[in-house]
Amino acid sequence: MLGTPSAETGESVVSGASVEAGHEGPYPASETHAHPEEVQRRGERIASLWFVIAFLGGVGFLVSYYLFPPSAQDVPAIADPRIGQYSNMLLGGTLAVALFGIGAGMTVWARRVMPHYEVSSPYDDLPSSEKEKGSFGDFFMKSADESGFTRRPLMRRTLIAAMLPLGLAPIVLLRDTGPLPGDKLRDTPWAEGVRMVVEGTDRFIRAEDLESEPNGMITALPYVVHEGGHGEGGHGGGEGESARYAEGYHLSLNDKAKSVILLIKIPEGDYKSGMTETVEGQDEPRINWTHNGIVAYSKICTHVGCPAALYERTTHRILCPCHQSTFDAANAAEVVFGPAHRPLPQLPIGVDDEGYLSRRATSPSRPGRRSGTTRRTSR
Numbered sequence: 001m002l003g004t005p006s007a008e009t010g011e012s013v014v015s016g017a018s019v020e021a022g023h024e025g026p027y028p029a030s031e032t033h034a035h036p037e038e039v040q041r042r043g044e045r046i047a048s049l050w051f052v053i054a055f056l057g058g059v060g061f062l063v064s065y066y067l068f069p070p071s072a073q074d075v076p077a078i079a080d081p082r083i084g085q086y087s088n089m090l091l092g093g094t095l096a097v098a099l100f101g102i103g104a105g106m107t108v109w110a111r112r113v114m115p116h117y118e119v120s121s122p123y124d125d126l127p128s129s130e131k132e133k134g135s136f137g138d139f140f141m142k143s144a145d146e147s148g149f150t151r152r153p154l155m156r157r158t159l160i161a162a163m164l165p166l167g168l169a170p171i172v173l174l175r176d177t178g179p180l181p182g183d184k185l186r187d188t189p190w191a192e193g194v195r196m197v198v199e200g201t202d203r204f205i206r207a208e209d210l211e212s213e214p215n216g217m218i219t220a221l222p223y224v225v226h227e228g229g230h231g232e233g234g235h236g237g238g239e240g241e242s243a244r245y246a247e248g249y250h251l252s253l254n255d256k257a258k259s260v261i262l263l264i265k266i267p268e269g270d271y272k273s274g275m276t277e278t279v280e281g282q283d284e285p286r287i288n289w290t291h292n293g294i295v296a297y298s299k300i301c302t303h304v305g306c307p308a309a310l311y312e313r314t315t316h317r318i319l320c321p322c323h324q325s326t327f328d329a330a331n332a333a334e335v336v337f338g339p340a341h342r343p344l345p346q347l348p349i350g351v352d353d354e355g356y357l358s359r360r361a362t363s364p365s366r367p368g369r370r371s372g373t374t375r376r377t378s379r
């Protein structure tokens with residue numbers, strides 16, 4: 001039976017009668033104040049009752065967690081604020097009952113069942129003597145027995161039962177970390193030929209637009225219209241100059257978060273050696289991924305994902321305001337300061353037939369072929 005002590009340890013060392021006659025616990029009887037047996041038994045029943053309440057609270061917590069499953073579209077039901085409120089109240093309430101029940105039971109146990117000592121001890125040298133170390137095992141077992149843990153099966157079993165749901169809770173809550181993203185993080189709306197629009201507008205971008213920008217920097221998004229929108233991916237937006245203002249694009253917030261980029265105009269003579277390197281899996285140097293001095297980097301900081309939104313034109317430094325990671329836009333967005341470890345990913349850009357900036361095609365390297373003396377870096 002769960003929690004049942006072995007036969008050898010079942011003998012009581014503290015009972016109402018034996019306490020008075022002679023105490024065999026870790027401390028001498030003269031220093032021990034044990035409760036009468038009736039008080040201990042009543043304490044055991046009260047503590048067990050609390051542990052049963054704690055058990056019910058713990059089970060209630062697990063049940064409450066599953067009461068609000070994700071919808072068929074994988075949208076958590078608690079995304080609705082009203083449902084979220086009920087979920088929070090149930091989870092918080094049941095967890096409070098479980099923890100309070102265990103605490104109350106432990107308190108009753110300590111006050112009504114365990115003996116009390118008045119102990120004084122001189123300040124000895126900190127390391128224990130060999131004799132003390134050798135007697136620790138005996139001392140521990142005697143203390144466990146005297147505490148009632150081995151002698152009070154009702155209390156012990158209800159305590160174990162109360163702890164079980166709480167022990168399971170962290171494992172159950174791991175469900176919140178799923179579902180696993182699979183390949184989703186490798187997808188991007190930046191398919192070849194996709195035009196870019198100024199963030200917050202529907203305006204396509206020409207290379208000349210960067211000239212007139214006082215900071216030489218524009219935040220852009222891919223122009224992608226999902227099904228049901230005004231067009232289907234790619235160029236969209238109509239013909240000729242009228243296409244400069246697209247009718248609308250529909251990116252989910254997730255897509256936007258993943259695909260927002262910085263377009264930065266840098267005098268071509270200011271580019272540094274990092275731009276002559278190739279990206280892993282590609283055959284051409286990074287400088288070929290620029291257009292008329294315009295380079296495109298992801299705006300998502302490689303530290304923990306804040307928008308790296310500050311740009312200093314004179315030094316070509318991109319700064320993330322969250323923890324001050326700084327990237328050199330003229331040198332393949334190499335990290336020059338701060339906690340980020342990786343450069344900002346670069347997007348290859350060019351212009352399409354109508355002169356709008358868009359994601360250009362790249363030339364993946366063929367197996368076994370290296371391009372000249374350039375060094376490869378990860379994207």
Ligand code: FES
Binds near residue numbers: 320
């Ligand atoms: S998120 Fe950018 S520095 Fe921390």
